Amino acid sequence: MALISTRSLTKTYPGGVTALQDLTLEVEPGVIGLVGANGAGKSTMIKTLLGLLEPTSGEISVLGLNPVSDGNAVRARVGYMPEHDCLPPDMIAAEFVTHMGRMTGLPRTVARERASEALRHVGLYEERYRQIGGYSTGMKQRVKLAQALVHDPDLLLLDEPTNGLDPAGRDAMLSLIHRIGTEFGISVVVCSHLLGEVERICDSLVAIEGGRLLRAARIESMTQGIDVLAIEVSEGTAELSEALTRQGLVVQADGRALLVRLSDEDTYDLILRTVAELDLPLHRLDQRRHRVAELFAQDREAAHV
Numbered sequence: 001m002a003l004i005s006t007r008s009l010t011k012t013y014p015g016g017v018t019a020l021q022d023l024t025l026e027v028e029p030g031v032i033g034l035v036g037a038n039g040a041g042k043s044t045m046i047k048t049l050l051g052l053l054e055p056t057s058g059e060i061s062v063l064g065l066n067p068v069s070d071g072n073a074v075r076a077r078v079g080y081m082p083e084h085d086c087l088p089p090d091m092i093a094a095e096f097v098t099h100m101g102r103m104t105g106l107p108r109t110v111a112r113e114r115a116s117e118a119l120r121h122v123g124l125y126e127e128r129y130r131q132i133g134g135y136s137t138g139m140k141q142r143v144k145l146a147q148a149l150v151h152d153p154d155l156l157l158l159d160e161p162t163n164g165l166d167p168a169g170r171d172a173m174l175s176l177i178h179r180i181g182t183e184f185g186i187s188v189v190v191c192s193h194l195l196g197e198v199e200r201i202c203d204s205l206v207a208i209e210g211g212r213l214l215r216a217a218r219i220e221s222m223t224q225g226i227d228v229l230a231i232e233v234s235e236g237t238a239e240l241s242e243a244l245t246r247q248g249l250v251v252q253a254d255g256r257a258l259l260v261r262l263s264d265e266d267t268y269d270l271i272l273r274t275v276a277e278l279d280l281p282l283h284r285l286d287q288r289r290h291r292v293a294e295l296f297a298q299d300r301e302a303a304h305v
Helices: 042-049 071-077 093-103 108-121 137-149 167-183 237-246 266-277 292-304
Strands: 004-012 018-027 031-035 057-062 078-081 155-159 187-192 204-209 212-218 225-233 251-254 257-261 282-289
Touching: 004 042, 018 042, 018 204, 018 212, 031 042, 031 167, 042 057, 042 155, 042 187, 071 078, 078 137, 093 108, 093 137, 108 137, 137 155, 137 167, 167 187, 225 237, 225 266, 237 251, 237 257, 237 266, 257 266, 266 282
Parallel strands: 031 187, 031 204, 078 155, 155 187
Antiparallel strands: 004 018, 004 057, 204 212, 225 257, 225 282, 251 257
């Protein structure tokens, strides 16, 4: 059974703004990135999955349930982390997460136990009795994640979970999401406009633009190896490029790396020998893979033709 299934899904708001248009896709369980620029329709998609918005037309299924007719049943099995700061600053985290557990129907004692467990999983166990208003942005994001986890859902919908975080905080949040998806057996949809971040932790990606589907596929199918070697040295890049060119190789600069067409197995040996002769510190030498962002850029260009 598909985790999420839509057929010709369309959502038009009063006033004529179409946020989702003729969207048809099937998403399998795992860690899924829902990516697109701001205004692409990602938040509308999440609210439609939750049954908070009713589609204008088309069909939608979440965990085999219809969010329109079975909204309560869907929300009982789905955890939602909203994008915006919506936390009560005067409540302590343990009380808030317990309250959210009670809202899902958990008995008081069970909700309190689950709240402590959820806060431990997100790294806030020692800070659980502090008021949320005194938390940093990263800690507040973790509280939002904990309340989404408290009722042990089958699916998490995370709307821009790295919003407002510095690079270290974003890395920590992404690692936490990946651990939840791989160790807890919970499927996760990570909604983000930052493709480069989410592709590192996802099994599959769904990209939308202007409410339309650009591409939906598993990561491994988007990152097939191609016949190009990527070489990166810590210093002497220009020197290495000139030396390889003199030996008949076609060299192309790509940021800090050099790209060389892999004509045969001897190309590896030739590059390694040249790096050694120049006494350069080799940082990496591997077969280049497609960048997922490049594939989505190609899709975007094709859609606008």
